[in-house]
Amino acid sequence: MAILSLYILNKSGGLVYQRDFTEKLNKLSANDYLVLAGTFHGIHVIASKISPVSHSSGIKSIDSSTFSLHCLQTPTGIKFLLVTDPGQSNAHLLLSKIYQLYADYVMKNPFHQLEMPIRSDQFNRQLTIYASST
Template identity: 45%
Template sequence: MVIYGVYIVSKSGGLIFNHDHNIPKVETEKVFSFPIDLTLEYDPKKVSVAFGQKDGINVGHILTSINGVAVNGNTTEEGNDVKELIENEGNYPLTLKFSRPKMTTNEKIFLASMFYPLFAIASQLSPEPKSSGIEVLEADTFKLHCFQTLTGVKFMTVAETTQTGMDVFLRKIYELYSDYVLKNPFYSLEMPIRCELFDANLQGLLEQIEKTGITNI
C-alpha cells in the first residue's frame, strides 16, 4: 500500500503545503519507424505528446531520450536538434523514451484552487444539513482523502485505492500542524508552510506507516 502525496489547502482555497512522497516514475521506450504515429509539440522547455497514444505513451508525456541519449528541452545532450532528428527519415529507426512529467508547483496550485469550489458544491448538494463536504474522491487508480478542520483548513492525501486508515493519518498530520506550525507566533493561516520540524515529523510519520501500517501510528 502506498501514499503518494500530502497537500494542505487554506480556508480561502490556496495551496499552502505539498509533499510528494512515493510517486511512481512512468517511462516507456519504443522503437519507431518513419513517420512516427504520434503528434509531438515542440516547446522550448520540452517535447511532449500532443495527440495520439499507444503502448503506454499518452498525451502529455514528455520525450526524455533518443537512442539512449538524454533530451534537454529541444536538444539532445550531444547538441542535436530534436525536431530535425525526428523529421529526418534517414535517422530511422529511432528509439524514443517518453515519461510522465512531474507535476509543477503551479499545476498543484491550480488543482488546489479547483478542488476548493468542488468541495463547496458538494456541501451544498448534500440533502443533509451541515455536510462535511468531500471526504473521499475515488478514481480507478487512486483515492483522494480530505479532512477539513473547524477553521476551514483542508488536509488532503492521495493514496492507493487499497490504503486504509487515511482518516487517522490525516488527523495525525493535523496534530503535527497544530504542534509545529500554529504555535509559531510569526505564522499566518494563509501563509505557505515552511517549517523544518513539521517536514521532518511528517516524513517520519510516512516512513512509520510504510514499516508498521496505519493501525500502529
C-alpha cells in the same frame, strides 16, 4: 508506502503546502498544483451546498483504481488532502495524525502567519518520519 502526497489548503482554497512522498508520481508545475487546489476547493464547496443533508461536510474521499484522495476539513476551514494507495482503510487516522503534527509544528510556531505558505523544517521532518512508518 501508504501516503503518496499531501496538500494543505487554507480556508479560501489557496495551496499553502504540497509534498510528494514517492518518486512514482508525475511532477506538476507550481501553477498546476495551485489550479488543482483551487479546483478541489470549489468542488468541495459545491458538493456541500448541493447535498440533501443539511450542514454537509462536502467531499470526504474520491477513489480510483490507482489512488484514493481523502479530505479532512478542520473547524477553521483548513483542508488536508491526502493521496494514498487505493483502498487505504485507515486514511482518517493518517489525516488525524497529520493534523496533530500541523497543530504542533506549524500552528505553535510564533513566526507562522495564517493563510501563508507553510515553511517549517520541523513539520517536514516529522512528516517524513510519520510517512515512512506507515
